[in-house]
Amino acid sequence: MVPVSVVIITKNEAEMISRSITMLKQITDDIIVVDNDSTDQTVSITKQNGCRVYQKNWDGYGANKNKGIELARYNWILSIDADEIPDTALLISIAQLKFNDNNTVYDIPFKAYYGNKPINFGNWGRDHHIRLFNRTRVKWSEPPVHETLILPRNVSVKKLNGHLHHYSVKNASEHEAKIVHYAQLSALKYLQSGKKAGFVKLYIAPVFHFVKTYIFLLGFLDGKEGWYIAKMAMKSTWLKYHYLSKAQQAPKQKNYQNGIPVMAYEYKADIHTE
Structure with missing residues (x-):
């Protein structure tokens, strides 16, 4: 296990969430789910899989991600969405990190899908985001939409191997x-x-x-x-x-x-x- 907490915001994600959690449990013992009144089996699935689940009012994407960050056991945070699944190469890449520089953030390549078809071109085919960071230095912005990470000036960005597989739309x-x-x-x-x-x-x-x-x-x-x-x-x-x-x-x-x-x-x- 590595000293990384995973934060996921959810609502009605029963179809996908267990696939993501199964992979994430290979590297961490701390998965925080901030759920917003799911009416399907999301909460029961996440609890059965050992996640810490908090049912919060919806205050916006960035705000609820920040809630999860505050509840995390570790300072290093992997922030993902419930329709994103890490592959083995990414997990290995994270497991090999030393986590000794709080001013370093990690950029993760994405593999997007339309239904079950992988998308290789256009904006979706070039997607990547910073998703691994230290909460003592980094937080999410809190606009109504398109939240971004607020990064310190002296931040160092490093790329990780592997992918987050994003099943964006059916x-x-x-x-x-x-x-x-x-x-x-x-x-x-x-x-x-x-x-x-x-x-x-x-x-x-x-x-x-x-x-x-x-x-x-x-x-x-x-x-x-x-x-x-x-x-x-x-x-x-x-x-x-x-x-x-x-x-x-x-x-x-x-x-x-x-x-x-x-x-x-x-x-x-x-x-x-x-």
Whole structure:
């Protein structure tokens, strides 16, 4: 075992969570699950697998990850989502670390899947994130969406071998539901920061994102899944600024809160982001 605590936020993740926990138990004796009112077997599965489970109110992605970090037994934190599964190469890479420099953070390559198909190109095929860090130096930011790690100036970033295998969406309908939800949260974030929705953001940026993802990053080589990913990247960009534009034009419109559709304030069942 290594002196690393794993922090996972969950809601209705029974289908995937046991696969991830089975792998993680090979390197750690401290897995913290911060659950948000799961109605499936998530809580019972995690408890049966020896995890420490805390059922908290939903305060946002970054906020709930920080709650888990505070509850951890060790200062070194591996932060993952419930739909991410470490492979053996990654576990070996972590097990070989000395953990003697609190200013070092570790960047982990991702392998993304659309359903069960691995995605090798586009933005998804190039994905990697810092997920292993020391909590005395690093915390998550707490915006409505797209939380990021707040890193010290003198941080040293090192890459790990292996992958986190990210089973992002099962199908196109789930993908679209996620991008709609993310877009609403992003619009809320932009509204709070005073960002504006202009012509370029609404009409040029979406097309640019499609061309970049599908053509420049070779997304077309992933077949129909590459097409869906590029199309959703375009739609996501447009929706963010569409919702922001509505918020700025009609802040008191019915079914809107602070100009954003009320569902943006609700935690959706199986959506995680970074």
